[in-house]
Amino acid sequence: MDDLYHFTKANIITGAIEYVAGKTREEKPKTLRVPLNSIATEILAKYADLEGEQLLPLISTQKYNDAIKEAFTAAGITRNVTILNPLTRQSEIRPLNEVASSHLARRTFCGNLYKKVKDPNLVGSLSGHAEGSKAFARYRDIDEEMKRELVSMIE
Numbered sequence: 001m002d003d004l005y006h007f008t009k010a011n012i013i014t015g016a017i018e019y020v021a022g023k024t025r026e027e028k029p030k031t032l033r034v035p036l037n038s039i040a041t042e043i044l045a046k047y048a049d050l051e052g053e054q055l056l057p058l059i060s061t062q063k064y065n066d067a068i069k070e071a072f073t074a075a076g077i078t079r080n081v082t083i084l085n086p087l088t089r090q091s092e093i094r095p096l097n098e099v100a101s102s103h104l105a106r107r108t109f110c111g112n113l114y115k116k117v118k119d120p121n122l123v124g125s126l127s128g129h130a131e132g133s134k135a136f137a138r139y140r141d142i143d144e145e146m147k148r149e150l151v152s153m154i155e
Contacts, residue, residue: 004102008053012036012044021128032128065101072097107138114140 113123129136
């Protein structure tokens with residue numbers, strides 16, 4: 001989320017956004033390059049006339065996460081999910097629209113890409129995860145659909 005607040009128009013380079021992830025800036029800085037799809041390009045075009053160098057209008061992290069929750073609610077994405085309560089460390093069942101956040105959006109981006117290409121290193125290269133990253137393993141879910149696809153490949 002922090003990286004989003006530092007993006008400027010200069011980060012857009014030949015159809016992609018390029019940046020050095022804040023988490024790796026001090027240890028092993030690595031430039032990430034994420035190609036922009038048509039939806040991202042459309043969003044950026046909407047704010048092309050924004051004054052200054054900032055890429056998007058900025059709001060506080062809390063307001064950004066509140067807006068994500070509102071979008072989930074408006075879209076009817078309210079199914080129950082099991083989460084770990086960070087205070088009690090106990091599992092709880094909560095509606096997804098109540099727990100949605102920018103980090104959930106990042107995990108969903110990675111998880112959806114992984115379902116398409118099933119290559120953790122390729123998807124990890126877009127999200128700033130190192131090859132073989134244990135952290136990235138939490139972003140992907142090998143579900144029944146993926147298992148069926150895999151088995152059908154040998155028919």
